[in-house]
Amino acid sequence: xxxxxxxxxxxxxxxxxxxxxxxxxxxxxxxxxxxxxxxxxxxxxxxxxxxxxxxxxxxxxxxxxxxxxxxxxxxxxxxxxxxxxxxxxxxxxxxxxxxxxxxxxxxxxxxxxxxxxxxxxxxxxxxxxxxxxxxxxxxxxxxxxxxxxxxxxxxxxxxxxxxxxxxxxxxxxxxxxxxxxxxxxxxxxxxxxxxxxxxxxxxxxxxxxxxxxxxxxxxxx
Amino acid sequence: xxxxxxxxxxxxxxxxxxxxxxxxxxxxxxxxxxxxxxxxxxxxxxxxxxxxxxxxxxxxxxxxxxxxxxxxxxxxxxxxxxxxxxxxxxxxxxxxxxxxxxxxxxxxxxxxxxxxxxxxxxxxxxxxxxxxxxxxxxxxxxxxxxxxxxxxxxxxxxxxxxxxxxxxxxxxxxxxxxxxxxxxxxxxxxxxxxxxxxxxxxxxxxxxxxxxxxxxxxxxxxxxxxxxxxxxxxxxxxxxxxxxxxxxxxxxxxxxxxxxxxxxxxxxxxxxxxxxxxxxxxxxxxxxxxxxxxxxxxxxxxxxxxxxxxxxxxxxxxxxxxxxxxxxxxxxxxxxxxxxxxxxx
Numbered sequence: 001x002x003x004x005x006x007x008x009x010x011x012x013x014x015x016x017x018x019x020x021x022x023x024x025x026x027x028x029x030x031x032x033x034x035x036x037x038x039x040x041x042x043x044x045x046x047x048x049x050x051x052x053x054x055x056x057x058x059x060x061x062x063x064x065x066x067x068x069x070x071x072x073x074x075x076x077x078x079x080x081x082x083x084x085x086x087x088x089x090x091x092x093x094x095x096x097x098x099x100x101x102x103x104x105x106x107x108x109x110x111x112x113x114x115x116x117x118x119x120x121x122x123x124x125x126x127x128x129x130x131x132x133x134x135x136x137x138x139x140x141x142x143x144x145x146x147x148x149x150x151x152x153x154x155x156x157x158x159x160x161x162x163x164x165x166x167x168x169x170x171x172x173x174x175x176x177x178x179x180x181x182x183x184x185x186x187x188x189x190x191x192x193x194x195x196x197x198x199x200x201x202x203x204x205x206x207x208x209x210x211x212x213x214x215x216x217x218x219x220x221x
Numbered sequence: 222x223x224x225x226x227x228x229x230x231x232x233x234x235x236x237x238x239x240x241x242x243x244x245x246x247x248x249x250x251x252x253x254x255x256x257x258x259x260x261x262x263x264x265x266x267x268x269x270x271x272x273x274x275x276x277x278x279x280x281x282x283x284x285x286x287x288x289x290x291x292x293x294x295x296x297x298x299x300x301x302x303x304x305x306x307x308x309x310x311x312x313x314x315x316x317x318x319x320x321x322x323x324x325x326x327x328x329x330x331x332x333x334x335x336x337x338x339x340x341x342x343x344x345x346x347x348x349x350x351x352x353x354x355x356x357x358x359x360x361x362x363x364x365x366x367x368x369x370x371x372x373x374x375x376x377x378x379x380x381x382x383x384x385x386x387x388x389x390x391x392x393x394x395x396x397x398x399x400x401x402x403x404x405x406x407x408x409x410x411x412x413x414x415x416x417x418x419x420x421x422x423x424x425x426x427x428x429x430x431x432x433x434x435x436x437x438x439x440x441x442x443x444x445x446x447x448x449x450x451x452x453x454x455x456x457x458x459x460x461x462x463x464x465x466x467x468x469x470x471x472x473x474x475x476x477x478x479x480x481x482x483x484x485x486x487x488x489x490x491x492x493x494x495x496x497x498x499x500x501x502x503x504x505x506x507x508x509x510x511x512x513x514x515x516x517x518x519x520x521x522x523x524x525x526x527x528x529x530x531x532x533x534x535x536x537x538x539x540x541x542x543x544x545x546x547x548x549x550x551x552x553x554x555x556x557x558x559x560x561x562x563x564x565x566x
Contacts, residue, residue: 071378071381110378
């Protein structure tokens with residue numbers, strides 16, 4: 001193994017650590033160095049930044065990290081991503097699975113949705129984020145327009161759970177139910193509710209949402 | 222089956238360890254009260270007399286053991302500048318925080334309930350409710366706690382980052398939110414009602430125990446100390462996972478902790494049952510909104526088997542405020558299910 005490869009691996013480890021340790025400035029300067037050294041940007045994202053975000057997600061599931069920590073980790077990840085993304089070689093730009101996500105109309109609690117977005121992006125999905133307080137029909141329109149694979153719906157309020165049912169009803173009406181998988185999550189949501197309204201899956205947290213999305217896309221990365 | 226005691230008599234006897242006709246029960250009715258008198262949810266906001274009428278009618282219909290005057294969590298934040306969306310017939314929600322950035326914190330002013338038209342309507346609702354049924358049932362007013370109000374003033378994500386990046390600014394926000402809560406609590410206590418505390422952002426689903434100790438605990442303690450000084454006991458509700466902060470909720474002085482269905486009553490009994498009364502924790506959406514009356518009965522039985530023997534007692538309750546459209550039949554079923562459980566010391 002050449003020295004060069006060792007150095008490149010070192011950078012991956014340091015990038016991963018910068019994300020876990022919530023150091024956005026370090027993540028940015030390490031990414032600059034990756035580019036300056038001519039190392040592969042895609043590998044640095046995959047084995048460095050995304051790896052760090054996955055470790056942060058594990059710490060979150062283990063209740064070592066909480067929402068503030070996870071947000072700061074994602075700030076570090078995006079700081080590195082902004083620098084590395086333009087340097088990805090075109091042959092490495094594989095077709096990503098697309099997911100349209102948002103918070104249902106009547107609710108502006110979007111931390112949960114944002115965490116899911118962060119974890120999906122760091123796991124290689126292309127995320128089309130509609131934001132919060134989104135009418136049911138808009139999810140369907142956007143999914144059709146972008147030819148998405150999955151629609152992800154979030155809510156924290158019991159008052160807006162019916163909006164999730166509306167999205168699925170609209171899909172059925174338009175004969176689109178088989179074209180998109182619908183996954184749901186958020187405080188009051190349960191697997192029972194997901195089954196009842198005919199959703200394709202339910203996840204209890206952001207890491208679970210990634211596992212669910214992967215399995216629904218046939219185990220694709 | 223008619224109750225033998227009024228809620229006030231029941232709670233008093235329960236506190237003194239005397240016989241009671243049934244366990245206390247509080248399906249936490251919020252905007253479902255609008256359904257009881259057939260008005261739109263938004264009509265209750267800013268109309269104290271109608272808000273009182275709805276809660277008195279809901280209490281009379283279901284016969285639960287505590288009236289909590291509540292429309293949404295944002296009352297204090299709104300009075301301090303946060304913008305709400307108020308749908309015609311659903312619960313109001315936050316549209317935009319009061320502040321755009323940290324430099325604006327110094328411009329915040331604590332609420333003055335006597336000069337705030339929306340808080341005056343809440344106080345009016347409390348007064349009307351006390352006049353009508355205060356001799357038979359405890360009447361409380363919902364007060365949102367400092368850390369949660371701070372998140373509505375600053376924006377939840379911004380505040381979350383600030384807990385790590387700029388803790389001093391978070392303390393400033395919590396301090397001024399505490400002042401607002403104290404002013405509002407005072408006005409409520411002057412009317413004769415006890416504040417009922419709710420602090421969803423302090424949940425263990427959101428922040429760590431360390432951050433709870435730093436940003437939630439000191440302000441909760443001051444608020445609770447004040448209410449105790451005015452001779453009232455305090456119920457503190459925190460949503461989501463809370464098992465790792467129950468001891469701190471008790472240390473802060475809560476007499477009763479109201480816990481979500483994400484937490485276990487059996488575990489709470491084990492950990493803090495000898496220090497605080499427990500309240501909870503039937504699932505608000507899965508069971509109360511979507512379940513059958515049989516599901517409700519089973520859920521109540523489970524709460525009772527887990528914690529009715531908790532040393533400081535149990536109030537069977539929903540894990541959080543009930544969804545507006547909770548079927549009346551399920552609320553009745555909850556009340557009926559506790560009626561089988563009498564207590565004789």
